[in-house]
Amino acid sequence: MEVDQLQRTFHDYHASLFNEGFLDEQFVQLQQLQDESNPGFVVEVVSLFFEDSERLLNDLSKALDQENVDFRKIDAHVHQLKGSSSSIGAQRVRNACIAFRNFCDERNIEACLKCLQQVRQEYLLVKTKLETLLRLEQQIVAAGGASPM
Amino acid sequence: MNLGVNPMSFTSSSASWKSGDGVSDQFPAGLRVLVVDDDPTCLRILEKMLRSCLYEVTKCSRAEVALKLLRDNKDGFDIVISDVHMPDMDGFKLLEHVGLEMDLPVIMMSADDSKNVVMKGVTHGACDYLIKPVRMEALKNIWQHVVRKKKHEWREKDFEQSGSVEEGERQQKPSEDVDYSSSANEGNWKSSKKRKDEEDEAEERDDSSTLKKPRVVWSVELHQQFVTAVNQLGIDKAVPKKILELMNVPGLTRENVASHLQKYRLYLRRLSGQHQNGLGNSFMGPSDATFGPMTALNGLDLQALASSGQLPPQSLATIQAAALGRATNKSAISVPMVDQRNIFSFESPKIRFVDGQQQHNNSTKQVNLLHGIPTNMDSKQLAALHQSAQPFSNMNRHIHSQSSQSNSLLTQMVQPQSRTQILNEVGGSHVLNLPSSVGQPVLSQAIPGALLGRNGIDNVHGPTYASVSQPSAVVDFSRSQRAELPGNSFSLVGNSGIPTLATKGMLQEDFNSEMKGNRGFMPNYDVFNELNQNRTEDWGLQSVGSNFEAPQHTNLQGRLDVAPSVLVQPGFLSDRHIGIPSVNKTAFSAADGVVNTANLSQALTSSLPDNALRIKAERLPDMGFQNGPFPDQFGQDDLMSALLKQQQEGIVPAETDFGFDGYHLDNLPV
Numbered sequence: 001m002e003v004d005q006l007q008r009t010f011h012d013y014h015a016s017l018f019n020e021g022f023l024d025e026q027f028v029q030l031q032q033l034q035d036e037s038n039p040g041f042v043v044e045v046v047s048l049f050f051e052d053s054e055r056l057l058n059d060l061s062k063a064l065d066q067e068n069v070d071f072r073k074i075d076a077h078v079h080q081l082k083g084s085s086s087s088i089g090a091q092r093v094r095n096a097c098i099a100f101r102n103f104c105d106e107r108n109i110e111a112c113l114k115c116l117q118q119v120r121q122e123y124l125l126v127k128t129k130l131e132t133l134l135r136l137e138q139q140i141v142a143a144g145g146a147s148p149m
Numbered sequence: 150m151n152l153g154v155n156p157m158s159f160t161s162s163s164a165s166w167k168s169g170d171g172v173s174d175q176f177p178a179g180l181r182v183l184v185v186d187d188d189p190t191c192l193r194i195l196e197k198m199l200r201s202c203l204y205e206v207t208k209c210s211r212a213e214v215a216l217k218l219l220r221d222n223k224d225g226f227d228i229v230i231s232d233v234h235m236p237d238m239d240g241f242k243l244l245e246h247v248g249l250e251m252d253l254p255v256i257m258m259s260a261d262d263s264k265n266v267v268m269k270g271v272t273h274g275a276c277d278y279l280i281k282p283v284r285m286e287a288l289k290n291i292w293q294h295v296v297r298k299k300k301h302e303w304r305e306k307d308f309e310q311s312g313s314v315e316e317g318e319r320q321q322k323p324s325e326d327v328d329y330s331s332s333a334n335e336g337n338w339k340s341s342k343k344r345k346d347e348e349d350e351a352e353e354r355d356d357s358s359t360l361k362k363p364r365v366v367w368s369v370e371l372h373q374q375f376v377t378a379v380n381q382l383g384i385d386k387a388v389p390k391k392i393l394e395l396m397n398v399p400g401l402t403r404e405n406v407a408s409h410l411q412k413y414r415l416y417l418r419r420l421s422g423q424h425q426n427g428l429g430n431s432f433m434g435p436s437d438a439t440f441g442p443m444t445a446l447n448g449l450d451l452q453a454l455a456s457s458g459q460l461p462p463q464s465l466a467t468i469q470a471a472a473l474g475r476a477t478n479k480s481a482i483s484v485p486m487v488d489q490r491n492i493f494s495f496e497s498p499k500i501r502f503v504d505g506q507q508q509h510n511n512s513t514k515q516v517n518l519l520h521g522i523p524t525n526m527d528s529k530q531l532a533a534l535h536q537s538a539q540p541f542s543n544m545n546r547h548i549h550s551q552s553s554q555s556n557s558l559l560t561q562m563v564q565p566q567s568r569t570q571i572l573n574e575v576g577g578s579h580v581l582n583l584p585s586s587v588g589q590p591v592l593s594q595a596i597p598g599a600l601l602g603r604n605g606i607d608n609v610h611g612p613t614y615a616s617v618s619q620p621s622a623v624v625d626f627s628r629s630q631r632a633e634l635p636g637n638s639f640s641l642v643g644n645s646g647i648p649t650l651a652t653k654g655m656l657q658e659d660f661n662s663e664m665k666g667n668r669g670f671m672p673n674y675d676v677f678n679e680l681n682q683n684r685t686e687d688w689g690l691q692s693v694g695s696n697f698e699a700p701q702h703t704n705l706q707g708r709l710d711v712a713p714s715v716l717v718q719p720g721f722l723s724d725r726h727i728g729i730p731s732v733n734k735t736a737f738s739a740a741d742g743v744v745n746t747a748n749l750s751q752a753l754t755s756s757l758p759d760n761a762l763r764i765k766a767e768r769l770p771d772m773g774f775q776n777g778p779f780p781d782q783f784g785q786d787d788l789m790s791a792l793l794k795q796q797q798e799g800i801v802p803a804e805t806d807f808g809f810d811g812y813h814l815d816n817l818p819v
Contacts, residue, residue, distance in 0.1 A: 026282045026284075029198075029285060030194065032285070033194070033197045033198060033285075041197060045190060045193055048189050048190045048193055052188065052189055052190050076234065076236075079234055079260060079261065080187070080188055080234070083232075083259070083260035083281050083282075084188045084189075084190040084191055086282040087188070087190055087191045087194050087281060087282045087283070088190060089282070
């Protein structure tokens with residue numbers, strides 16, 4: 001049955017995301033928070049994360065592009081990105097942020113730029129993965145199945 | 150959930166779910182949480198998690214908005230969870246504000262788990278610190294902070310003075326194992342609670358780097374250490390730095406010591422004869438205060454005191470007056486106050502104390518307490534002692550439960566002297582035997598509380614100090630009176646002049662015997678007569694002696710009510726008035742209120758000699774204090790709570806009178 005198929009696909013994909021370190025335990029917490037009374041919870045939170053992250057990444061780009069780089073501000077941005085990515089379970093993004101902060105402390109612009117790039121890359125990756133996962137869920141529900149989340 | 154709240158509708162913000170002690174079946178469901186975080190993702194997740202815990206959640210992304218919400222709904226929230234790093238306001242600042250203005254428990258959270266940030270949370274008074282990402286398990290138990298805080302506040306109010314600091318502190322500790330990073334819960338050994346009426350509130354600073362200094366609670370033990378250190382160094386050479394070193398107490402700062410020293414010095418100065426009404430409170434630690442003075446009195450030999458001839462009766466009178474009630478603050482006399490104040494008030498009693506001594510020196514009995522009374526104590530000291538004793542009476546309950554306290558108190562008092570016996574004996578279950586004689590009348594007042602409190606006093610025959618604290622003050626008296634009053638347990642009670650002897654059973658019995666002994670005391674009353682100037686004085690004194698005798702039964706009963714207040718009062722009195730006269734005034738007025746004036750007059754007239762009676766009679770009418778404030782509160786607990794209540798209420802006014810600045814006895818953070 002199609003639903004079963006979809007369910008299996010979802011399940012496998014879901015597992016792989018964890019295996020590859022894109023997501024961690026925190027994401028499971030989010031899933032657990034979703035229930036019948038709140039079926040779109042994960043989608044909602046993930047969307048918030050996307051918006052927030054993109055804003056922060058843009059701010060970071062701008063800040064590093066300044067004549068006089070304000071490292072304190074950069075640190076604050078990275079800190080926040082670290083917080084939100086960890087809240088959602090985007091493990092690799094979070095790790096990249098930690099590395100970024102270290103270079104911030106050193107006030108190394110070059111390194112910071114590299115870090116920013118790294119963070120952005122990880123973010124885009126996890127974004128794609130999550131979107132795929134959520135789409136699968138959507139299909140299952142559309143096909144009449146129960147949400148696998 | 151509390152009444153008035155729809156059990157299942159947690160959304161109603163007007164739900165009056167009082168987390169207080171009103172733990173309904175649904176608790177912790179319905180806990181009203183305010184969560185503040187500038188990160189929308191986190192905020193949403195937290196909100197959802199908290200809702201899953203069945204809490205009532207309000208989310209907010211800006212600290213300013215959060216503060217406004219809190220201010221506009223004073224009682225609208227039970228707990229606040231806030232992020233540390235926020236653009237518009239530092240999380241710690243918000244923490245401080247909330248703590249000071251609303252005194253709600255605040256949980257800090259951050260993705261930052263570095264030790265110094267967590268430490269900052271602790272020092273600023275956060276009740277917990279969560280590391281992001283926050284898990285459900287962590288949020289499920291946040292209700293414990295609400296309960297703990299309420300419980301602690303309640304306990305502090307009740308037992309503040311009784312040195313329940315330890316208890317309070319203990320209460321703080323339990324939740325540690327609950328959440329991860331609950332290290333913040335440990336707080337300091339001092340309470341990190343922000344109590345509104347604490348002087349610390351004024352310390353709120355805008356400097357974000359400023360640490361919120363937790364209040365130091367000068368417990369009996371701590372004060373004792375302090376005094377020991379000071380004595381070791383010599384009062385002239387005692388500088389905060391050296392004292393701090395000698396004390397060797399972790400967590401204590403030089404500033405803490407310095408301010409305490411300042412107060413102690415004031416206290417000593419008062420003891421040495423200045424009639425300053427300002428309270429020597431500076432010294433007061435909860436019960437420590439009493440001891441402090443004692444040490445100052447150090448070397449004061451009862452005998453010496455007696456022979457010093459300083460106002461023997463007066464001291465008694467003053468003390469009594471003090472016991473009676475400090476001025477008309479009926480309510481002012483809160484138990485805690487008494488205890489603490491007593492320390493300072495110790496000065497005034499001194500005078501009385503001396504009197505007692507003069508009259509009957511040889512009270513070798515438990516006078517130990519009096520040991521601490523330095524010769525110069527004179528009435529002031531006595532009063533102080535008395536007062537301190539009184540508080541202890543009040544603390545009967547406390548004493549009972551915290552015998553250690555009493556013991557320590559006593560010990561402190563005796564510190565200077567070698568007569569620590571009494572103190573040790575007194576501990577908790579001992580009824581201090583106040584040398585009946587002079588001490589009795591005065592003591593009785595002081596002790597009433599103690600006696601009353603302690604049912605165990607029934608067996609007090611000899612001079613037993615019902616309250617440990619009192620004993621010192623009382624002791625002196627009793628000592629002198631020893632000869633005369635066999636079972637001077639009442640002396641304590643008597644001192645208060647308030648028929649507080651109400652400790653009913655025992656008092657009566659004891660009094661009877663003691664009263665007889667008191668008779669010999671009568672002469673003392675003369676001294677009191679001198680004090681007549683202050684009506685209150687007389688009254689107190691008189692009642693002490695005479696009351697016990699005849700009217701005892703009846704009076705005592707009535708007195709019981711009084712006792713509590715009396716107990717409280719002494720403390721106040723002493724604070725306020727160093728000199729006897731002044732003390733008397735207050736004492737008496739206080740006493741008046743407490744005691745059933747009617748009874749008193751009766752009692753007074755019947756047994757006291759002319760002078761005494763006269764005074765009493767005169768005084769009684771003056772007592773406008775509380776008439777029968779405690780109608781039926783005989784039970785220890787009742788008394789205690791009544792006292793406490795009184796104290797609490799009265800504390801405020803009393804405090805101002807005394808100039809207790811930082812130390813709000815009843816609010817001393819534990």
